[in-house]
Amino acid sequence: MADKVQFELVSPERLLVSRAVDMVVIPGGEGDFGVLPGHAPLISTIRPGVIAIHDDGKIAERLFVAGGFAEVTPDRCAVLAEEATPVDKLDRAAIETELRDIKDDMAAAKDDATRAALESRQRIADAKLEALASA
Amino acid sequence: MPSLKALRVRINSVKATQKITSAMKMVAAAKLRRAQDRAIAARPYAERMERMLGALSSALPPGADAPFLLSGTGKEKVHLVVVATSDRGLCGAFNSSIVRAARQHIRRLQTENKTVLLLCVGRKGRDQLRRDMGTLIIDAIDNIGKKQVAFAEAADIAGRIATMFDAGEFDVCSVFYSRFKSAMTQIPTRQQLIPFPPPTGEAGSDSGAMGGAVYEYEPDEAEILAELLPRNLAVQIFRALLENAASEQGARMAAMDSATRNAGDMIRRLTLFYNRSRQAAITKELIEIISGAEAV
Numbered sequence: 001m002a003d004k005v006q007f008e009l010v011s012p013e014r015l016l017v018s019r020a021v022d023m024v025v026i027p028g029g030e031g032d033f034g035v036l037p038g039h040a041p042l043i044s045t046i047r048p049g050v051i052a053i054h055d056d057g058k059i060a061e062r063l064f065v066a067g068g069f070a071e072v073t074p075d076r077c078a079v080l081a082e083e084a085t086p087v088d089k090l091d092r093a094a095i096e097t098e099l100r101d102i103k104d105d106m107a108a109a110k111d112d113a114t115r116a117a118l119e120s121r122q123r124i125a126d127a128k129l130e131a132l133a134s135a
Numbered sequence: 136m137p138s139l140k141a142l143r144v145r146i147n148s149v150k151a152t153q154k155i156t157s158a159m160k161m162v163a164a165a166k167l168r169r170a171q172d173r174a175i176a177a178r179p180y181a182e183r184m185e186r187m188l189g190a191l192s193s194a195l196p197p198g199a200d201a202p203f204l205l206s207g208t209g210k211e212k213v214h215l216v217v218v219a220t221s222d223r224g225l226c227g228a229f230n231s232s233i234v235r236a237a238r239q240h241i242r243r244l245q246t247e248n249k250t251v252l253l254l255c256v257g258r259k260g261r262d263q264l265r266r267d268m269g270t271l272i273i274d275a276i277d278n279i280g281k282k283q284v285a286f287a288e289a290a291d292i293a294g295r296i297a298t299m300f301d302a303g304e305f306d307v308c309s310v311f312y313s314r315f316k317s318a319m320t321q322i323p324t325r326q327q328l329i330p331f332p333p334p335t336g337e338a339g340s341d342s343g344a345m346g347g348a349v350y351e352y353e354p355d356e357a358e359i360l361a362e363l364l365p366r367n368l369a370v371q372i373f374r375a376l377l378e379n380a381a382s383e384q385g386a387r388m389a390a391m392d393s394a395t396r397n398a399g400d401m402i403r404r405l406t407l408f409y410n411r412s413r414q415a416a417i418t419k420e421l422i423e424i425i426s427g428a429e430a431v
Contacts, residue, residue, distance in 0.1 A: 004200040010183060011287040012373055014176035033314050043187055045362055069363060071187050071350075078183050082286070082366075 001131060002111040005037045008078045009063065014111065016084055023054040024077055028069050035077045048127035050080065050134070060086040064131050066124045087131050088113075095132075099125045137412040142409040146402060153398035159225065160391035167318060167384035173283065174315065174377040184370050188331075188363060194349075202357070204297075204364040207330030208306045213250045215296070215305040216241060217328075219312040219375055220260030221383040222277060223363035227390035229313060229321065229383055230259040230282050236323040241268065241308070252305055254378075256292065284380050296372075297365050300329055312375040313382035319389055321382035328371055331364065 004020035025034045028051030032040075046068045068081035073119040102122045109115045137145070187385050192205060218237045222232045237260075253268060255275040264272060274295075274378035279288055296308060308329040313321040352359055 008179075008183075011181045012177060012180045012289075012370060013173070015179045028353055033353075041350040042353060043190065043350045043359060045359055069187060069359070069366075073181060080180060080183055080187075080366075082290075 002025055004034055006076045007035075008012050008076070009051070009065075009084060010078065010080055011082060016081075017053075021053050021060070022053055022057075025052040025054070026077075026079065027051065027065070028070065031119060035072050038074050039072050039077070041074070041094070042070070044070045044072075046070055046081065048124045050110070050131045051084075062131070064090060064128060066127075078089065090128055090132055092132055095128050099129075137401060139409065142405060142412065146198075146405045149401050149405065153395055153402065156398060160388055160395060163384045163388040163391060166322040167381060167388055169283075170377070170384050171315070172258060174374075174381050177374065177377055178316055181370050181374050184363070186366055186369055190350055191352075191356055191360055191363065194352070195360070202360055202364055204300070204329055204368070205360065205364060206329055208303070210306045211249065211305075212304040213252065214244050215252045215254060215308040215329075216297070216307065217254045217256060217310040217372075218260045218264065219279075219290075219310060219379050220255070220283070221379070222258045223383075224280070225390065226383050226387035227385035230257075230263065231392075232321075232323045233311055233313050234260055234263045236325065237264070238268070239307075240311070240325060240419040241264045241271070254296070257379075273424060278394075284373070284376045286373050288371070289376055290369040293365065293369035295374050296328070296393070297368060310372065310375050312379045313386075315381040315385060316377045318385040321386055325377065326371065328368055331367065336339035 004022060007017060007019060007024050008015065009017040023036050025032055028048050029047050030046035031042070032049075036039045048066050048129055050066070051063045051065055052059050053063070064085050064087050065079070065081040066083040067078060071078045071080075078120065083126060091114070099122065102118050102125065106118050106122075107108070109118055216237060218233065220233050224230070241253070244251050251271050252273050253264060253271040255264060255272055256279055258275075258277050261272065261275040261277075276292060298310065299305060307327070309325050309327045311323065311325050314324040316322055
């Protein structure tokens with residue numbers, strides 16, 4: 001058995017990351033899970049949060065994803081994400097302005113559909129802040 | 136017979152046109168490369184999505200009530216036809232062939248007494264369909280991928296389709312676009328989006344190669360499917376739009392290439408004619424002078 005797992009991060013527009021890593025920790029829909037080589041086949045949703053890539057016993061890269069799906073097989077881990085940014089590229093000021101905007105829009109929102117859309121944006125923004133705080 | 140001056144003006148105007156068409160050809164060639172690269176870059180996502188969907192739909196216990204997006208509403212009364220074309224012309228038969236394919240499909244559905252709704256993406260398709268099927272068009276979306284096709288735009292369209300589907304406004308949805316085969320050939324294609332056809336052989340053999348691995352699901356299959364299917368709709372539309380963008384540039388390149396060649400032929404013919412008339416005029420003048428001199 002290989003002692004590395006092939007990690008792939010794809011967005012609809014292109015393949016973002018594809019390399020062999022020791023371990024990835026993925027923010028699954030029902031809690032974080034780590035993927036090591038030989039992991040049982042798994043398909044999971046992803047909640048907004050941070051994907052941590054571990055190499056040589058330490059975190060090599062931290063990527064923020066806004067949501068998506070993960071497909072895990074014993075030697076591979078593919079993440080389908082619609083938005084992915086390295087955590088150190090996140091801009092705290094921009095996120096805080098966005099959160100304020102969302103709050104304003106929320107007050108003005110009339111129907112449930114817009115409110116639900118705003119709520120999901122708010123969750124993403126909150127998760128971004130959390131990611132920054134933990135960095 | 137046109138005067139020499141008129142001929143000269145004509146030749147110059149054809150030359151100017153040739154310059155424009157050859158420039159457009161160059162631009163289309165450059166854009167084609169970019170569009171092709173993007174279509175290729177978008178492929179991994181669609182492939183993995185398809186694989187997951189294949190695994191999921193086969194994992195659903197038979198008889199379980201699968202989401203409507205996958206299994207359909209069980210009726211086939213109202214069809215939504217999405218016609219994806221370009222916003223700009225001068226690209227040969229690109230738009231017309233998509234519209235023709237769509238029109239045939241619609242006629243066939245109408246003879247079967249089905250209700251058809253039309254959603255036009257791209258200005259050219261709307262303009263062509265408005266003439267005889269204007270009453271069917273429920274909406275038209277313009278300015279898609281003015282610079283580059285973005286996933287967000289595809290997601291918007293998918294969102295609208297999904298909302299309409301949830302509201303029970305139609306039962307079957309298919310999209311017409313032009314599949315990019317090569318810079319020379321583009322094939323107008325119909326793809327069914329709702330209900331989503333089960334993945335074909337490719338995906339099946341792929342999961343077979345996996346040793347029929349059984350996935351665990353987190354949360355359960357139904358919930359993942361409920362999230363995955365709308366996303367898949369967006370991905371399929373995104374792919375159609377990307378293919379369309381590449382096809383459009385390919386068709387434009389071919390059209391402009393032949394236009395440039397035609398202009399060249401025309402210039403040659405006109406120049407020959409111009410020189411001939413010029414010489415004829417000179418000869419005529421000479422004859423007049425000589426016969427005048429002889430008469431004295």
